[in-house]
Amino acid sequence: MRAAVVHRYGGPEVVRVAERPDPVPGASEVLIRVAATTVSAADARIRAARFPRGFGLIARAMFGLRRPRNPVLGTEFAGRVVAVGPGVAAPRPGQRVVAYAGGALGGHAELAVRPARSALAVLPDAVEDATAAALAFGGATALHFLIERARLSPGESLLVVGASGAVGSAAVQIGAAHGARVTGVTSGGNAGLVRGLGAEATIDHRAAAVAAWPRGFDVVFDTVGAAPLSALARLVRPGGRLVPIVTSLPQMLGAGLVGRRHGIRVLTGAAPERAEHLRALVEMVAAGRFRPLIGARLPLARIDEAHAIADSGRKRGSVVVTMPG
Numbered sequence: 001m002r003a004a005v006v007h008r009y010g011g012p013e014v015v016r017v018a019e020r021p022d023p024v025p026g027a028s029e030v031l032i033r034v035a036a037t038t039v040s041a042a043d044a045r046i047r048a049a050r051f052p053r054g055f056g057l058i059a060r061a062m063f064g065l066r067r068p069r070n071p072v073l074g075t076e077f078a079g080r081v082v083a084v085g086p087g088v089a090a091p092r093p094g095q096r097v098v099a100y101a102g103g104a105l106g107g108h109a110e111l112a113v114r115p116a117r118s119a120l121a122v123l124p125d126a127v128e129d130a131t132a133a134a135l136a137f138g139g140a141t142a143l144h145f146l147i148e149r150a151r152l153s154p155g156e157s158l159l160v161v162g163a164s165g166a167v168g169s170a171a172v173q174i175g176a177a178h179g180a181r182v183t184g185v186t187s188g189g190n191a192g193l194v195r196g197l198g199a200e201a202t203i204d205h206r207a208a209a210v211a212a213w214p215r216g217f218d219v220v221f222d223t224v225g226a227a228p229l230s231a232l233a234r235l236v237r238p239g240g241r242l243v244p245i246v247t248s249l250p251q252m253l254g255a256g257l258v259g260r261r262h263g264i265r266v267l268t269g270a271a272p273e274r275a276e277h278l279r280a281l282v283e284m285v286a287a288g289r290f291r292p293l294i295g296a297r298l299p300l301a302r303i304d305e306a307h308a309i310a311d312s313g314r315k316r317g318s319v320v321v322t323m324p325g
Contacts, residue, residue: 002324003109004303005071009049012307017300020072023113025085030116032097035129037077037107038318039303040137040166044310046073046105052225054249062103074107076100078123078132079323088116096123098282100136102273108303110323121278126286134292134318136273138170139281141245142221144271146175150219150241154179157216159235162223163199164190166318167245169293171221172197177289183214190316197293210235219243229255233262242266293317300324 003020025031045051046068051059063069078098081091091097099107100119106112114120119140123132146152158175162168163184175182176198184194188204195202203213210231218240220232225246236242242259244251247268255266284290295316298306306319 001110002300003072004074004300004321006047006068006073007071008067009047011048012304012311015047015304015307017303020109022111025083025088025113027086028088028116029085029113030081030088030091030097030120031083032077032079032099032112032114033082034077034079034107034110034112034323036079036133036320036322037074038133038137038166038320039073039108039306039310040075040318041310041315042075042137043073043105043108044307047307048311052246052248070105072107072109073105074109074112075102075105076133076136077107077112078129079112082111084116091116091120091122096129096132097121098123098132098136098278100140100273100278108300108321110300117275119273119275119278121275121282123282124286127282130294130297130320130322131285131292132282134166134294134320135170135281135285135290136278138166138168138318139174139284139290139292140273140277141167141271142171142174143277143280145243145245145267146171146219146221147178149267150221150243152178152180152219155181156218157181157183159183159185159213159217159220160199160223161185161205161221161227161232163194163197163202164293164316165223166293166315167223168221169194169197169317170290171223172199173290174284175221177284180219183217185213193293193316197291221245229258229266230261233258233264233266236262236264238263240264244268294320296320297322
């Protein structure tokens with residue numbers, strides 16, 4: 001099979017497409033022929049060893065001290081099951097699925113093996129492969145933090161910082177679908193796009209500093225990590241929730257203090273990879289309530305360009321990479 005491999009940490013130029021042995025599913029595993037995947041912010045961060053402050057040694061212990069332990073990145077992908085190992089009753093060969101591998105990686109290849117009971121969901125015919133590939137990373141993060149952790153309620157006000165990225169665009173749509181009144185922070189050029197996703201209002205981050213943004217939001221959901229937690233906390237009403245998706249280790253350790261000082265809850269951590277999240281997102285897509293934003297589509301041979309887009313800081317939604325054939 002062909003796969004994008006990364007044998008050393010670095011910029012997009014370290015990504016190479018090469019031949020690798022076809023994987024074979026073991027007991028309780030499924031083999032998936034990948035049709036589409038993405039280069040997510042997580043993929044770019046791992047490739048560059050660009051981890052939030054304080055997490056460098058922890059992350060390298062997880063992903064590889066000197067080079068990626070798994071040279072094939074790819075946190076999310078969609079394709080068709082072509083074989084199953086012993087003990088697998090579902091999914092069945094021939095079924096299309098979406099997989100959220102998360103830190104296990106492996107999606108940037110023509111073939112990938114996943115445990116049958118991991119974060120997998122069967123796809124209906126109405127959901128195309130590229131759309132399915134782009135729903136997991138952003139959608140599952142937004143679903144977990146907004147609905148499960150922050151317990152966003154209909155009628156509440158939600159501020160999404162970084163509203164045109166993969167996670168932010170999913171948060172805008174999921175928040176709006178849940179009945180929240182959404183304001184999106186983005187560049188002026190993306191304001192129309194964010195409103196089209198369901199935001200009632202937008203803020204141009206280039207035109208106004210955080211201190212000048214409106215206050216009193218029930219939930220502030222920050223996907224960027226550029227502003228101090230204390231500055232974002234001032235935007236939250238007393239008793240509200242601040243959800244910083246990207247935090248340094250000192251920020252995570254100090255989140256409780258920031259929360260007590262401002263009379264709010266600060267919700268940090270990582271979103272898990274769960275099959276029930278994928279099933280819920282697939283149902284939302286099929287029902288027209290969620291449309292993963294795809295900013296670019298590139299073939300596997302140009303995956304280094306996909307990494308460059310992910311590194312640019314101007315990525316809209318997800319960068320989808322399609323497999324040959």
